[in-house]
Amino acid sequence: MSDFRWTFEKDQVQDRKRQQRALSSRRILFITALGLLAIAFTAGGIKLWFDKAEQRAKEELLADATFIFEKAWQHDSEILSLFLAGDQHDWKQGQLEAIARGGLVGREGFGLYALHAAPEVVDIHIDRESNVAELKGRVKYRVGLDEEAETITLDRVDFFVRDELGIWRYTAPPTSFWKGTGVSQAGAIQLQHPEGDTEISRRLIGEMDKALDALCDDALGYDCPRGMRLDIEFSTDPQTLATSAFPPDGLSASPIRLPAPSLVGYPADEKAMEVLSRGYVRRALIPLMAQLSGYD
Secondary structure, X not given: OHHHHHHHHHHHHHHHHHHHHHHHHHHHHHHHHHXXXXXXXXXXXXXXXXXXXXXXXXXXXXXXXXXXXXXXXOOOHHHHHHHEOOOOHHHHHHHHHXXXXXXXXXXXXXXEEEOOOOOEEEEEEEEOOOXXXXXXXXXXXXEOOOOOOOEEEEEEEEEEEEOOOOOEEEEOOOHHHHOOEEEEEEOOEEEEEEHHHHHHHHHHHHHHHHHHHHHOOHHHOOOOOOOOOEEEEEEOOHHHHOOOOOOOOOOOOOOEEEEOHHHHOEEOOHXXXXXXXXXXXXXXXXXXXXXXXXXX
16 A cells, blocks of 8 residues: 555656646747747837838938039029038039039030939938938930920939938048049040949940041041040049030140049930930030130
8 A cells, every 4th residue: 555655646746747847848938939029029120210210311311412402403502512521622612613503413514404403313322330322313304405305314323421410411422433443445535434434435435536537537627637646534523514515624635524424424225325425525526626726
């Protein structure tokens, strides 16, 4: 009898231990599940907070950018000088001069007249660490002064930086945007250009070389010297965006400095490319024509 009672009590103890282990395992699983759920909610909450913060930053950027473009459209250099960021004095001065003559989107020097003050925004990228924003947009232009003239579209990239007050200011593209400097050659023309513009620069230098051959044809009456060489620079200086068809450095300047395509805007299609090519050919060859005609 005592053996039976001892065995029965032993079985009960083992049952209680098994029940305690099972309960302990369920508690561990429950606590683990709660922990994982809390982590998931926390991660989701952090992501949601960042998403909302980024959306607010984009909305503020669009508001500040619209204000800047509208003031540039009105040629309000005094106000705009407060919204140009960075310590690049030459870039600021060049940008203010370009704004005074043609605004931020004006391209009258290429025979193009913007239909709107600000670009149509296509995409926005904000670097959270540097507070620098890249705004990709497109601008529609009328080709010439005729109200019924054809229109083209140029794509562009603008950069903004947020200051300590949370205000977005217009700033120069980072050095990495230009990707260094390259050189292209076609016939008598040597072209220096940003590496980032290599593809379109080669297309443009080809068109300019054809125009130069036509200009030096005897039938046009221009006496092009043998071995003539034309040096052209596609500059990143915004001053070269000035509306005059003549280079800001004068007719006899060498090289002839013209705005880089990334400053002017990238053609959205082949029609825009053809119009832009004509503008570059005109601005490149007018100084040469003046020199060959005896003007300086």
